[in-house]
Amino acid sequence: MDASLKIEGEKIFLTPMSLEDAEDFVRWRNSDFVMQRFFIKEPFTVEGQIKWITNKVLTGEVVQFVAWDKADNVKIGSTYLINIDKTNKKCEYGMLIGEEKYAGGGRGTEMARLTSDYALQHMDMHKVYCRIMADNPASVRACEKGGFEKEGLFKADEWVDGQPKDVYFLGKFEYEK
Incomplete structure (x- = not known):
């Protein structure tokens, strides 16, 4: 991916990670604000994230962006596309807003829309899907407003902190190419 790429929305823009x-990503990911909404609870390290970026992002196996608030020109979070399946033309979307004061106000919706549109329009994907814990209604709403549709609720699908969690599966499709 071109390092100079900039994907613009109304409130945010995305740049390649x-x-x-x-360091910013690890700080966000390890914060209580973010960690409570993720399936994986183990803390991240800067060394591990550098390895991830080097081995996954820079090789193109994963597409990951940094989200910036346009008004303040500051990094606020990240979006990513993983499990990229070129044969079946689908990939998994994920996001986090790491700077709590920027949560709400439509930034998550723009992150979902801009990243999924990038996958559908520039990566030749037919479907972008995501998994969100049912007890995270803000993320579900952001993805729905960003063009995703609920495909189903999977009861007790993931075990998080020793408890079964219900998980929504959502998808966004490109029907005409």
């Missing part, structure tokens, strides 16, 4: 973003 680079090695310089590792």
Whole structure:
């Protein structure tokens, strides 16, 4: 992916994740605000994130962006496309807003829309899907407003902190190419 790529929305813009973003990402990902909404609860390390960026992002196996607030020109979070299946033309979407004061106000919706549209329009994907814990209604709403549709609720699908969690599966499709 071109390092100079900039995907613009009304409130945010996305840039490709680079090695310089590792510390910010780890700080966000390890915060209580973010960690409570993720399936994986183990803390991340800067070394591990640098390895991830080097081996996954920079090789194109994963597409990961940094989200910036346009008004303040500050990094606020990240979006990513993983499990990229070129044969079946689908990939999995995920996101986090790491700077709590920027949560709400439509930024998550823009993150979902801009990233999924990138996958559908520039990566030749037919479907972008995501999994969200049912007890995270803000993320479900953001994805729905970003063009995703609920495909189903899977009861007790994931075990998180020793408890079964219900998980929504959502998808966004490109019907005409």
